[in-house]
Amino acid sequence: KQEVTQIPAALSVPEGENLVLNCSFTDSAIYNLQWFRQDPGKGLTSLLLIQSSQREQTSGRLNASLDKSSGRSTLYIAASQPGDSATYLCAVRTGNQFYFGTGTSLTVIP
Amino acid sequence: DTAVSQTPKYLVTQMGNDKSIKCEQNLGHDTMYWYKQDSKKFLKIMFSYNNKELIINETVPNRFSPKSPDKAHLNLHINSLELGDSAVYFCASSQYQPGQRLEKLFFGSGTQLSVL
Numbered sequence: 001k002q003e004v005t006q007i008p009a010a011l012s013v014p015e016g017e018n019l020v021l022n023c024s025f026t027d028s029a030i031y032n033l034q035w036f037r038q039d040p041g042k043g044l045t046s047l048l049l050i051q052s053s054q055r056e057q058t059s060g061r062l063n064a065s066l067d068k069s070s071g072r073s074t075l076y077i078a079a080s081q082p083g084d085s086a087t088y089l090c091a092v093r094t095g096n097q098f099y100f101g102t103g104t105s106l107t108v109i110p
Numbered sequence: 111d112t113a114v115s116q117t118p119k120y121l122v123t124q125m126g127n128d129k130s131i132k133c134e135q136n137l138g139h140d141t142m143y144w145y146k147q148d149s150k151k152f153l154k155i156m157f158s159y160n161n162k163e164l165i166i167n168e169t170v171p172n173r174f175s176p177k178s179p180d181k182a183h184l185n186l187h188i189n190s191l192e193l194g195d196s197a198v199y200f201c202a203s204s205q206y207q208p209g210q211r212l213e214k215l216f217f218g219s220g221t222q223l224s225v226l
Contacts, residue, residue, distance in 0.1 A: 031210040036217075038151070043114075043200060043217040051211040087151055091215065096165060098143075098204075098215055100153040 002027045002094045006101035013080055014109050021075040021104045023090035028068050031093040035064050035075050038087045038103070047088075048075070080108045113137050116201045116218035123191055124226055131186045131221045133201030139216070140206055141165075142184035144176060147198040147220070159184055160206070191225045198222050 003026045013019050023033070032051050036044040048057045048064040050073070056065040063076040077084060085108050090101045116133040123129055135142065143166075144156040157176040158166035164176070173189045184201060201218040 032213065034215060043219040046214060046216065049214050053211065089153070093210060093213060097155055103151045
């Protein structure tokens with residue numbers, strides 16, 4: 001069964017710093033990997049989707065990479081802002097399901 | 111227009127009651143899901159329907175019964191509510207893509223269920 005882990009569980013950085021969130025998965029037979037953002041009391045908003053055949057995707061200050069063979073993905077956030085504070089989750093599509101990581105709670109300090 | 115909408119947003123009820131959560135998507139997707147998010151933010155799949163047919167039914171007490179009247183709606187009915195049912199329940203939808211590499215999940219805003 002697919003297991004997805006995110007490290008660190010929580011991260012606090014000063015505004016302006018670049019940061020990296022990590023996501024690892026145990027079964028490399030994935031179709032895609034999605035990064036989501038969740039604000040308190042809200043649903044999940046999709047940030048980036050990387051297909052299994054791709055190595056990275058970029059959207060604005062966000063860059064997600066995928067190394068399928070080693071079961072890893074990273075989400076790079078450049079020039080962090082207080083508005084980036086949220087919980088970030090990754091999810092992999094394996095078989096007929098999406099499997100979610102445990103999330104990283106990010107706080108960007110002004 | 112909200113793509114995936116679920117109601118109510120908050121649900122506070124007594125143990126033993128029966129309650130329902132409704133979900134609708136206007137994205138034209140053919141697959142809908144119910145997820146449960148616990149206090150540690152972990153999301154666990156409960157059910158998945160594709161074109162009104164149940165395709166995923168995880169180990170969930172049979173007090174939980176999903177109903178899909180059409181492919182745009184997936185409701186969740188819960189009988190005899192227990193304290194441990196308190197959580198946030200999310201509805202989501204996706205559209206099957208050949209090869210599945212482009213299949214993307216869209217979420218509703220969640221229903222906070224509190225059982226007293």
